[in-house]
Amino acid sequence: MKEDQSRIIREQATRSATREHSVPLYLTSSFIFDSAEQGRAIFADEEEGMVYSRYANPNTAEFIDRVCAMEGAEAGLAFSSGMAAVFVSFAAFIQHGDHIVSSRAIFGSTHQLLTQLFPRWGITHTYVETADIADWEKAIQPNTKIVFLESPSNPGLELYDLEKLGQLKAKYPDVIFSIDNCFATPYLQKPLPYGFDLSVHSATKYMDGQGRVLGGVAVGKKDLIDKMMFFIRHTGPAMSPFNAWVLSRSLETLNLRMDRHCANALALAETLEQHAEVLDVKYPFLPSHPQYELAKKQMKAGGGIVTFEVEGGQERAFRFIDSLKMIKYTSNLGDTRTIATHPASTTHSKLREDERLLLGIRPGTIRLSVGLEDQNDIIEDIVQALELTK
Ligand SMILES: *Cc1c(COP(=O)(O)O)cnc(C)c1O
Numbered sequence: 001m002k003e004d005q006s007r008i009i010r011e012q013a014t015r016s017a018t019r020e021h022s023v024p025l026y027l028t029s030s031f032i033f034d035s036a037e038q039g040r041a042i043f044a045d046e047e048e049g050m051v052y053s054r055y056a057n058p059n060t061a062e063f064i065d066r067v068c069a070m071e072g073a074e075a076g077l078a079f080s081s082g083m084a085a086v087f088v089s090f091a092a093f094i095q096h097g098d099h100i101v102s103s104r105a106i107f108g109s110t111h112q113l114l115t116q117l118f119p120r121w122g123i124t125h126t127y128v129e130t131a132d133i134a135d136w137e138k139a140i141q142p143n144t145k146i147v148f149l150e151s152p153s154n155p156g157l158e159l160y161d162l163e164k165l166g167q168l169k170a171k172y173p174d175v176i177f178s179i180d181n182c183f184a185t186p187y188l189q190k191p192l193p194y195g196f197d198l199s200v201h202s203a204t205k206y207m208d209g210q211g212r213v214l215g216g217v218a219v220g221k222k223d224l225i226d227k228m229m230f231f232i233r234h235t236g237p238a239m240s241p242f243n244a245w246v247l248s249r250s251l252e253t254l255n256l257r258m259d260r261h262c263a264n265a266l267a268l269a270e271t272l273e274q275h276a277e278v279l280d281v282k283y284p285f286l287p288s289h290p291q292y293e294l295a296k297k298q299m300k301a302g303g304g305i306v307t308f309e310v311e312g313g314q315e316r317a318f319r320f321i322d323s324l325k326m327i328k329y330t331s332n333l334g335d336t337r338t339i340a341t342h343p344a345s346t347t348h349s350k351l352r353e354d355e356r357l358l359l360g361i362r363p364g365t366i367r368l369s370v371g372l373e374d375q376n377d378i379i380e381d382i383v384q385a386l387e388l389t390k
Helices: 004-010 036-043 058-071 080-089 108-121 133-141 162-171 222-235 241-252 254-274 292-298 312-322 353-358 375-386
Strands: 075-080 099-103 122-126 144-150 176-180 198-202 217-222 278-282 304-309 339-341 365-369
Touching: 004 312, 058 075, 058 241, 075 080, 075 222, 075 375, 080 108, 080 198, 080 217, 099 108, 108 122, 108 304, 122 133, 133 162, 133 222, 144 162, 144 198, 162 292, 217 222, 254 278, 254 304, 254 375, 304 312, 312 365
Parallel strands: 099 122, 099 144, 144 176, 176 198
Antiparallel strands: 075 217, 198 217, 278 304, 304 365, 339 365
């Protein structure tokens, strides 16, 4: 099977003696050994085999194998949530005195990790404000262990040049380059071939894509994944077999869903750009996006998130959201259902006003996670809410 998609669908947990076609759910906390000798050999790492579902389970293993096939990764690990994956992708490698370089525009809880929790253990960070690779290099110190970023960013949809960052990695081979690839998904963007060491995801978003379960996954270089494995084996943020089973089935349709998310998002972004009540529309595949060329180079399509600003600040933004009929207000994203969010008062409310402005979040900024409903219905709901609140 030459094509990724065929492998993703066909690569599945070993068929049991029952000869099932679709993979069953392995709800078992532990696995038996055929003999005392086998138990000894597995624990001594002389023989491969499952032991306990905190370490590995057929459902989580299948999910991981599929994400590895999508990203072109050597190895991977599944986690109870996206934040568990992000946390372990730092914590497995750092110690007191180490330093992290990160893009400023990162997921809210990742920001809390860097600014509130890690300083307790003597770990410092530097935020890079721009996409200019010289600024990234300047931020690297002798004690820098990890360079981390999200691209596209949330909710400003700024991009970082993955090829240039890969070249920087080559210059600093001992620094781990890690990306939260959640917004793009492995279908739209593959950072590892550029030289990145790790690609981390909240599987809760597009991988599930239906707003049902939490999950996280990290894939990349095998030696790094092994170190993360040691960490989760002894700290416990493992993915449940049920969630892995759900997520693994979802990956079979990720490409189809993303194609539709992207087509709907682009059509909506083009409509919003023409609308008089809208001040600013951000979407990576709009020619007006300042990094349009870069987006076309490193992403297959623009993704499912569109960010725009309504005229009239927070008061208008609130009235706009309350006037939506079909679209609901929730802080999740990457769902079949279109979702509207007001970042300044929710996901990014813990930031200071000046920090929000650095991320392009103004009082009138709205983030839309564009779903899989009929394109005309999505656009109609948004346009009627804009007209009603003029
Ligand atoms: C949601 C999200 C996370 C956290 O994932 P959870 O599954 O909610 O723990 C991390 N990074 C990004 C970019 C996200 O959107």
